[in-house]
Amino acid sequence: MDVRSRLAANLRRLRGEHGWSQEEYADRAGIHRTYVSDIERGARNPTISVVEKLAVPFAVTASDLLA
Structure with missing residues (x-):
């Protein structure tokens, strides 16, 4: 699995665990919703x-998102 696929899977998993929509998560991360969708x-x-911005709402490190 390449790094973009790992990031995508980790974002979807963590967002699901928090019960956040893409829009809510994007607001928390300070990123546009369509950008989150694309990622x-x-x-x-x-x-x-x-x-790094994506990691902040989950209280994890950037490296956690890429692992």
Whole structure:
């Protein structure tokens, strides 16, 4: 599994565990909802700065999202 697929799977899993919609999660992360959707589908290759933003609402590290 490549890094984008791992990130996408981890985001979907964590978002589901928290019971958040893509829109709610995107608001919490400070990212547009369609960008979150694209990342979860593996259609985007986010920068490390974006990965850090994605990690904050889950209280995990960027490396946790990529593992």
